[in-house]
Amino acid sequence: MDNMNEMRNKIEDGKYKLTLEVAAPAYFDIYNDVDIKSGEDLVRNYLRSNADDGCFEDIQIKYNKDRNSIRVIANLDYNNNEHKDYSNRGRLM
Template sequence: MNNMREMRNEVQNGKYNLTLEIAEGSYFGVYDDVDVKSGKDLVRNYLRSNSDDANFNDIKNKI
């Protein structure tokens, strides 16, 4: 989770677009596939590991 670049921009009333960039080798060291389930897991783990108080119940991935 330390090898990622984060970019956020507010889209409306406290809702943000979050873009995470991670090196291919780091990603596939943890995940087997590039899919929605792995993407959601990655976002949740990233936010938790950074003690982010974001509500991640409404995650929409673009892969």
């Protein structure tokens, strides 16, 4: 999914709210449902592909039929910039 918009809002030191928005056709090429599990997978893959060390939690996912887009919102925590092995990071499943 190369055509994804990313927005970040700093909540406090080391904590951010991440919003990813992707066109619905591109989303449905990969995922079958608009659910938490798919949202987690999308965020996890996005962070991996960008070598982003954030731990994610509190996934929200919404399908906006008027805009024909999927929006995924997650909280990111960087634990005072402590880097971790990605394979052990923030699994919610």
